[in-house]
Amino acid sequence: MAPTDKRxxxxxxxxxxxxxxxxxxxxxxxxxxxxNPELEADIAQLLEQYQHLRRSLxxxxxxxxRLAIARHPQRPYxxxxxxxxxxxxxxxxxxxxxADDAALVGGLVELGEFQVLAVGTQKGRTLRDKQQCNFGMxxxxxxxxxxxxxxxxxxxxxxxxxxxxxxxxxPGMTAEQHNQAQAIAMNLRELAGLSVPVVSVxxxxxxxxxxxxIGVANRILMLxxxxxxxxxxxxxxxxxxxxxEKVSEAAQAMKITARxxxxxxxxxxxxxxxxxxxxxxYEFTAxxxxxxxxxxxxxxxxxxxxxxxxxxxxxxxxxxxxVEV
Amino acid sequence: xxxxxxxxxRQKRRETLEVKxxxxxxxxxxxxxxxxxxxxxxxxxxxxNNLHVCPKCQYHFRIGADxxxxxxxxxxxxEELFGELGSADPLGFVDTDNYPARQxxxxxxxxxxxxxVTGTANIAELPVALAVMDFAHFGGSMGSVVGExxxxxxxxxxxxxxxxxxxxxxxxxxxxEGILSLMQLxxxxxxxxxxxxxxxxxxxxxxxxxxxxxxxxxAMLGDIIIAEPGARIGFAxxxxxxxxxxxxxxxxxQTAEYLMKxxxxxxxxxRSRLRETxxxxxxxxxxKSRADxxxxxxxxxxxxxxxx
Numbered sequence: 001m002a003p004t005d006k007r008x009x010x011x012x013x014x015x016x017x018x019x020x021x022x023x024x025x026x027x028x029x030x031x032x033x034x035x036n037p038e039l040e041a042d043i044a045q046l047l048e049q050y051q052h053l054r055r056s057l058x059x060x061x062x063x064x065x066r067l068a069i070a071r072h073p074q075r076p077y078x079x080x081x082x083x084x085x086x087x088x089x090x091x092x093x094x095x096x097x098x099a100d101d102a103a104l105v106g107g108l109v110e111l112g113e114f115q116v117l118a119v120g121t122q123k124g125r126t127l128r129d130k131q132q133c134n135f136g137m138x139x140x141x142x143x144x145x146x147x148x149x150x151x152x153x154x155x156x157x158x159x160x161x162x163x164x165x166x167x168x169x170x171p172g173m174t175a176e177q178h179n180q181a182q183a184i185a186m187n188l189r190e191l192a193g194l195s196v197p198v199v200s201v202x203x204x205x206x207x208x209x210x211x212x213x214i215g216v217a218n219r220i221l222m223l224x225x226x227x228x229x230x231x232x233x234x235x236x237x238x239x240x241x242x243x244x245e246k247v248s249e250a251a252q253a254m255k256i257t258a259r260x261x262x263x264x265x266x267x268x269x270x271x272x273x274x275x276x277x278x279x280x281x282y283e284f285t286a287x288x289x290x291x292x293x294x295x296x297x298x299x300x301x302x303x304x305x306x307x308x309x310x311x312x313x314x315x316x317x318x319x320x321x322x323v324e325v
Numbered sequence: 326x327x328x329x330x331x332x333x334x335r336q337k338r339r340e341t342l343e344v345k346x347x348x349x350x351x352x353x354x355x356x357x358x359x360x361x362x363x364x365x366x367x368x369x370x371x372x373x374n375n376l377h378v379c380p381k382c383q384y385h386f387r388i389g390a391d392x393x394x395x396x397x398x399x400x401x402x403x404e405e406l407f408g409e410l411g412s413a414d415p416l417g418f419v420d421t422d423n424y425p426a427r428q429x430x431x432x433x434x435x436x437x438x439x440x441x442v443t444g445t446a447n448i449a450e451l452p453v454a455l456a457v458m459d460f461a462h463f464g465g466s467m468g469s470v471v472g473e474x475x476x477x478x479x480x481x482x483x484x485x486x487x488x489x490x491x492x493x494x495x496x497x498x499x500x501x502e503g504i505l506s507l508m509q510l511x512x513x514x515x516x517x518x519x520x521x522x523x524x525x526x527x528x529x530x531x532x533x534x535x536x537x538x539x540x541x542x543x544a545m546l547g548d549i550i551i552a553e554p555g556a557r558i559g560f561a562x563x564x565x566x567x568x569x570x571x572x573x574x575x576x577x578x579q580t581a582e583y584l585m586k587x588x589x590x591x592x593x594x595x596r597s598r599l600r601e602t603x604x605x606x607x608x609x610x611x612x613k614s615r616a617d618x619x620x621x622x623x624x625x626x627x628x629x630x631x632x633x
Binding site for chain 2: 169170171172173175176177178179180181182184185186188189190192193208209212213215216228229230231235236239240241249250253254255256261264266312313316317319320321322323324325
């Protein structure tokens with residue numbers, strides 16, 4: 001069988017791999033018409049070569065390659081996780097002030113032995129879906145809806161799980177009129193004051209303040225190929241290098257990948273993905289992500305409300321690097 | 326004296342006279358400042374005496390942290406805190422130049438160690454905790470040091486039970502410290518949570534320009550938010566928004582007055598009235614009974630009962 005996967009369009013750095021896969025596929029077709037042990041051996045050899053190339057390719061990823069995986073159009077989004085964790089999960093809608101932002105979904109989810117309030121950004125799969133979800137960029141209304149749900153969880157003692165995959169908060173005119181900055185700031189402050197466990201997972205793109213607005217957690221986890229940054233590498237390249245061609249350098253310089261951020265002490269754990277990225281196996285990704293969250297929730301649920309709050313405030317209080325002279 | 330002698334003495338006088346060099350371009354420019362808004366050429370000394378506000382069109386020029394402090398607080402009452410904090414280079418960040426070199430350049434331009442000055446002072450005899458950002462230093466960007474100084478000042482204000490005033494001016498988070506800069510948003514906002522629970526007053530003053538990570542954290546969390554006239558304030562930059570929505574934005578978009586119209590700030594106050602406004606606001610949030618224990622006048626029912 002040819003090792004091509006219809007669901008995953010090859011990324012730029014995966015081209016050599018897909019070329020090889022096409023060759024194997026062509027040979028396999030020949031084999032069907034014309035059974036031949038010599039050809040069979042060739043195919044086996046090529047398959048071995050393919051596996052080898054695949055492993056070496058994915059073990060030497062640059063920041064820009066991981067960024068491409070994190071942004072892969074087939075990357076699992078919040079709903080893909082929620083549906084697999086709990087097919088009967090109940091979605092809760094609206095900010096109660098006039099809007100229901102589709103870019104930010106939330107609801108009541110049974111996650112392993114826990115009943116949680118889950119919130120996540122949603123990018124959308126089809127074009128229509130994407131437009132509705134604004135490509136995963138929430139408006140202030142989305143953040144206010146999340147805040148409403150956080151307070152709901154706090155009231156009923158439900159642990160909070162947030163999944164982050166957003167290019168960032170939407171840079172639009174009405175977003176500014178409706179005070180995007182204040183909506184984000186309020187979430188940062190209020191999340192710091194909750195008495196329930198909060199676990200956040202960056203599952204794709206952690207785009208700046210728009211990501212952090214649902215990411216002030218007791219434990220922060222990142223999927224292996226996800227990224228988290230203060231500004232998009234494109235934005236950074238255009239400001240600091242004044243060039244749209246320096247995106248790779250900017251991605252490298254800002255240290256945006258999961259392992260680098262773990263090394264900086266900002267996150268607590270990196271969750272492994274299937275070889276090639278989460279889009280190759282939704283089931284596997286959903287289960288390993290669930291298991292990691294549940295493990296952290298078990299530890300956190302032994303703490304009192306005031307301790308959880310203090311733990312969260314202390315975690316962020318200690319972040320930063322400076323000298324005292 | 327005949328005419329010949331007169332010429333000779335005049336010649337002599339001219340030879341011994343010290344000739345004044347004409348002003349260099351730099352010196353000339355320092356003497357005069359052109360208003361960014363109305364283009365009027367202003368005598369710099371007059372401009373300074375007018376708190377760096379154009380006397381003709383009321384344009385509020387950006388001012389440094391030192392000037393701002395001087396304008397706001399009672400003379401000789403500012404005591405700097407946490408001035409010992411300086412930036413590290415946690416990522417070893419290099420773009421077209423390296424981060425430490427850019428920091429040195431920023432300090433040369435601003436005369437400051439970092440983009441914010443923090444401390445305590447009196448405003449009209451009322452003690453306050455005060456932080457002032459300086460856009461001249463690294464675009465007022467918030468990295469670890471700015472976040473740490475803000476967090477420490479908030480904690481000090483809570484400890485000393487002082488009202489807190491932060492005068493912001495910033496382009497946003499500092500890219501050169503990557504994710505650590507982003508985390509300063511959470512750090513400062515979390516510190517404000519504890520401060521807020523202490524029932525203490527936080528007044529945020531937004532000045533030209535305040536954007537990005539600073540508005541998306543402490544600057545927009547003031548119990549009272551004041552903006553300076555004409556200051557541009559927002560989350561995303563104007564150009565980014567125009568490129569995203571592919572349409573021109575109105576000229577007053579993201580100005581203090583525009584925010585006022587949209588309910589995002591409490592008031593727009595000109596620089597000449599800022600000190601007075603701050604002291605009044607602080608006074609109005611301090612029960613008079615606390616200032617003067619002998620005359621409890623806060624309870625009007627009680628007052629009526631006494632007088633009738």
